[in-house]
Amino acid sequence: MRRKAIGWIVLIFMIVLATACSSSPQAPETGSTAGAQKGEQATGEPADQKQAAQKESVFPRQVESAGGKITIQKQPQKVALASWQLVEMVLPFDQPSVGVTLPFSAANSVLESEQLKPYVGKFKEFKIVGEGTQVNLEALLSYGPDLIIAGSKTNQSIKEQLEKVAQTVWIDEEAINMRTEWLRVVGMIGNVLGQEKRAEEVIAKFTETQKAGKQKLAAKQGESVLFVQVREKAVYVMQPSTLPAYYDGLGLTFPKMSENMPANGQLTLEGLSVINPDHLVLGYFNYTNKSLPALTDEWEKSEVWKSLKAVKQNQVYAINGELAMGLGPIGQQYGLETLIKAMGK
CATH class of the missing domain: 3.40.50.1980 (Nitrogenase molybdenum iron protein domain)
Known part of the structure; x- marks a missing residue:
């Protein structure tokens, strides 16, 4: 009888121990509230940084365009600028390939200046698709962009031709003063490219310098x-x-x-x-x-x-x-x- 009693006691103790283990707190999953309160994900990456990266990588996405929002299905890899006013606004971003329209001829442009040359050189492919503010439609077609960014007034006369080449995002030049509000345009381009964080960094540096x-x-x-x-x-x-x-x-x-x-x-x-x-x-x-x-x-x-x-x-x-x-x-x-x-x- 004594042996049986001892056996029952051991069995009851093991059941209680197993129940206690199963009810103990578990480690927070990636993105859980507990992990976020500590400011880090399970990966060790700060939560706000990871959320920003996830936000930037989300496609399809809707973006602002003159006349209404449009949907971009995939993160663009080859981006052409039909408006000569946009050249500098795309250079800070991390794109594999861009095609640009220049305000002057390529021979007299500032692309070779010590300020712009490092930016131009970081692209795997950098093509000129227009000079003297005018788009060269043949060069644009040859470049083969998967997305075009254009000015609603600057490029109005070739609207149909541009949209036949590739999906086109139109900067609303009726609502935005390109000369004085180009910081807004930098933010818009960052959204189009899925690089909002980079746009914020550029804008922050500029305003802090001021x-x-x-x-x-x-x-x-x-x-x-x-x-x-x-x-x-x-x-x-x-x-x-x-x-x-x-x-x-x-x-x-x-x-x-x-x-x-x-x-x-x-x-x-x-x-x-x-x-x-x-x-x-x-x-x-x-x-x-x-x-x-x-x-x-x-x-x-x-x-x-x-x-x-x-x-x-x-x-x-x-x-x-x-x-x-x-x-x-x-x-x-x-x-x-x-x-x-x-x-x-």
């Missing part, structure tokens, strides 16, 4: 700053409305302008002497090829030029105008950094 620059140049606020485009036979004033990244972003002051300033913004040396800004930013369009002439080359030899306040105070700054006064995060990032460094001395 914020830091505004603080550094706080002592210069109130001093007049004039930006001009320098061409071979003409110099043009850049209005604050066309360069908000500098005037608004850095808190710069536009000079009081003469009532006799031509409507097209073209500036003479005499007109410049009337404005007489504290700081003068010369945006050269021959910056990468100094053998090409610029109108200010002649101005600099005159006594009128030498009498300018900015010249006498050594506050004339030469920059690549195609980049710094163009459209996009690379050129204007370069412009911000160059100007902050020059003016902040």
Whole structure:
């Protein structure tokens, strides 16, 4: 009897032990609430990073397009830009292949500049499908994109032809000012490519540069700053409305302008002497090829030029105008950094 009693006791103990083990807490599964509270998945990757990566890789996806949303079935591999205004806005992204339309001829473009060349070189395939703002439909067809990004006004005349080549996402140029709101376009392209995180990084870097620059140049606020485009036979004033990244972003002051300033913004040396800004930013369009002439080359030899306040105070700054006064995060990032460094001395 004693042996039987001991046997029953052992059996009951084993049953209780098994029940306790089966009811103990289990390790959280990947993506569980417990894992998320610790800020990590079971893989050890931060939860927010993994969720962002999963979001970016989700296709099909709906994206904004002029006239309504469209659905992109697969993550695009070969992307063509029909609008010349979009070149810089696609360069920061990690795409295997792009085709671009250039604002000028390829020979005179800034693709070979030290600022853009590293971006161009990272693509496995980089094709030019248009020059002088015009799309070359034959080159575009030969390139064979699986997606086209175009401007609703810029490319309106070839809308049907583009949509026959490949699915086309239209940037609504009626709703978006491409010159002043290109940061929005960077975000849209990031969404189209499934690379929202990269777009956020580009935008954050730009806005942080502005914020830091505004603080550094706080002592210069109130001093007049004039930006001009320098061409071979003409110099043009850049209005604050066309360069908000500098005037608004850095808190710069536009000079009081003469009532006799031509409507097209073209500036003479005499007109410049009337404005007489504290700081003068010369945006050269021959910056990468100094053998090409610029109108200010002649101005600099005159006594009128030498009498300018900015010249006498050594506050004339030469920059690549195609980049710094163009459209996009690379050129204007370069412009911000160059100007902050020059003016902040």
